[in-house]
Amino acid sequence: MTDATFDLVVVGSGAAGLSAALRAADLGARVGVLTAGPLLAGSSPRAQGGVAAAIGADDTPAIHAEDTLLVGAGLNDAGAVDVLTRDGTRSVRRLRAAGVPFADDLGLEAGHARRRILHAGGGATGQVLTTALLSRAQEHRCITLLDHSPVTALTLSDRRVLGVEVSSSNGLTPHVNARAVILATGGYAALWSRTTNAPETRGSGLALAYTAGATLADLEFVQFHPTALSLENAPALLLSEALRGEGARLIDDDGREVVNPLLPRDVLARSLYRELSQGRKVFLSLGHLDPDHVYAHFSALAAKVRDTAGLDLARDRLPVAPAAHYCMGGIRTDTWGRTDVPGLYAAGETACSGVQGANRLASNSLLECLVFGARTAEAALNDPPDAAAHWQTHALPTVQPGVAQPGGTRRVIEPSRLGTSLDRDVGVQRDGPHLERLAQALPAPEPTSRADLLVASLITRAAWLRRESRGAHFRTDYPLPDPAWRGRIHWRLGQAPVFEEVCA
Numbered sequence: 001m002t003d004a005t006f007d008l009v010v011v012g013s014g015a016a017g018l019s020a021a022l023r024a025a026d027l028g029a030r031v032g033v034l035t036a037g038p039l040l041a042g043s044s045p046r047a048q049g050g051v052a053a054a055i056g057a058d059d060t061p062a063i064h065a066e067d068t069l070l071v072g073a074g075l076n077d078a079g080a081v082d083v084l085t086r087d088g089t090r091s092v093r094r095l096r097a098a099g100v101p102f103a104d105d106l107g108l109e110a111g112h113a114r115r116r117i118l119h120a121g122g123g124a125t126g127q128v129l130t131t132a133l134l135s136r137a138q139e140h141r142c143i144t145l146l147d148h149s150p151v152t153a154l155t156l157s158d159r160r161v162l163g164v165e166v167s168s169s170n171g172l173t174p175h176v177n178a179r180a181v182i183l184a185t186g187g188y189a190a191l192w193s194r195t196t197n198a199p200e201t202r203g204s205g206l207a208l209a210y211t212a213g214a215t216l217a218d219l220e221f222v223q224f225h226p227t228a229l230s231l232e233n234a235p236a237l238l239l240s241e242a243l244r245g246e247g248a249r250l251i252d253d254d255g256r257e258v259v260n261p262l263l264p265r266d267v268l269a270r271s272l273y274r275e276l277s278q279g280r281k282v283f284l285s286l287g288h289l290d291p292d293h294v295y296a297h298f299s300a301l302a303a304k305v306r307d308t309a310g311l312d313l314a315r316d317r318l319p320v321a322p323a324a325h326y327c328m329g330g331i332r333t334d335t336w337g338r339t340d341v342p343g344l345y346a347a348g349e350t351a352c353s354g355v356q357g358a359n360r361l362a363s364n365s366l367l368e369c370l371v372f373g374a375r376t377a378e379a380a381l382n383d384p385p386d387a388a389a390h391w392q393t394h395a396l397p398t399v400q401p402g403v404a405q406p407g408g409t410r411r412v413i414e415p416s417r418l419g420t421s422l423d424r425d426v427g428v429q430r431d432g433p434h435l436e437r438l439a440q441a442l443p444a445p446e447p448t449s450r451a452d453l454l455v456a457s458l459i460t461r462a463a464w465l466r467r468e469s470r471g472a473h474f475r476t477d478y479p480l481p482d483p484a485w486r487g488r489i490h491w492r493l494g495q496a497p498v499f500e501e502v503c504a
Ligand SMILES: Cc1cc2nc3c(=O)[nH]c(=O)nc-3n(C[C@H](O)[C@H](O)[C@H](O)COP(=O)(O)OP(=O)(O)OC[C@H]3O[C@@H](n4cnc5c(N)ncnc54)[C@H](O)[C@@H]3O)c2cc1C
Pocket: 011, 012, 013, 014, 015, 016, 017, 034, 035, 036, 037, 039, 041, 042, 043, 044, 045, 046, 047, 048, 049, 050, 051, 052, 125, 126, 149, 150, 151, 152, 184, 185, 186, 187, 196, 197, 198, 200, 201, 204, 205, 238, 325, 326, 347, 348, 349, 350, 362, 363, 364, 365, 366, 367, 369
């Protein structure tokens, strides 16, 4: 690859990146999409359950917004939720009209007051959706797709982003220049060793943005999916929420139901964690349902369970345990994907517009990619060159000197032990002493640190600072929400963390 120039550079070819690229190209811009590995990678093709949208006769965007706010535990940006639920309905109708083969029936998932999950491909919604977006992008004459092109730095001039640097196999570092750059690099849940995510999602976009001076926020809010397959030497394959929506039970060794399978994700993950930490096993079981119904509804997932574990989805009991799954935190943006660095935008799971609050409502994330990917492209093309987002911030509710400040470390963790350390110390349940110990073992969050250690260091410090439990962040030493902590912790290079209040 050699140097190149586009109107817009999009980093990442998941649902957010492709939605952004397609919108920009439809507006006539020349778009370069750079992605680290193959074009179909990251979380988007892995999504199973579907896309939430208020399209049922008994549903409205307002009811969808109410459900989103309830699960988000007081930390959602209400304006962003309004955009998501209103534009979401239009957005999925457009996709259906463009030929994305969603099934006619709507699924039900935990936390949703109505059936509103559009699904496709027998539990392979992400694959079907991303393939459809990708083939439209491949046909578009204004889009250039560059795979195996990992972005290693943002190019800055006078604090404005002007393009990206790419690592190439011939040892050169080509520069790709553009009027604006959209980071759509996915989340950071693959930093944990027990994860449902693909290895690409280790927060590289967060490290790029932070190093360029952009603000990160809500990093402590990581959703642990309650029901990932738990077998020695097999990946933590996600057993979708939709299975529980269709009637799957969670049972113990004796076949007794141990917990209500339709509890919200965070509550269920903690219940299962407690069962497992007492040495008991928990199984997901569909054995009481008609196997033909199970195979018909979840054909792709049944094949994956068979290939990954040699088990029968409809007949076998599947051992489950929570696994890191989805990141509410990320690069702080407004509802148009603007960061606080001119020329730099973010969309999808890597962004933190506040739309998902402290806990994401199931199946709202693909919707976020579709809606905010497109909006971000519009802003990136139409904004004046110095446009940037701003937030009012003040001191943290509780000042804790020491670990929150950039500084030296007492002992440095081996990068190969990062995943298991996060599993142990920044998992489903956290407490002060474990968080503090890990924060001190991780390097100070500085641009010279490895990207994964830098991001892990910020996540751990954020989880340690937030002395309350809210949404997906649960502290055994502070088990209740505290109104003083209703807001986001902001992280900016070279500065102490500050606090942005979220209005009631
Ligand atoms: C197993 C699983 C099931 C899920 N099920 C659902 C579901 O049913 N419904 C739902 O709404 N959500 C679901 N989610 C969440 C949802 O899939 C993700 O939130 C969403 O797909 C994120 O899309 P994205 O475009 O932001 O990022 P991704 O799809 O993760 O794409 C990120 C892209 O960035 C690229 N990249 C990363 N770093 C760099 C770099 N430095 N340079 C260049 N490229 C880079 C990656 O290669 C990849 O192409 C699921 C997630 C998982 C893991």
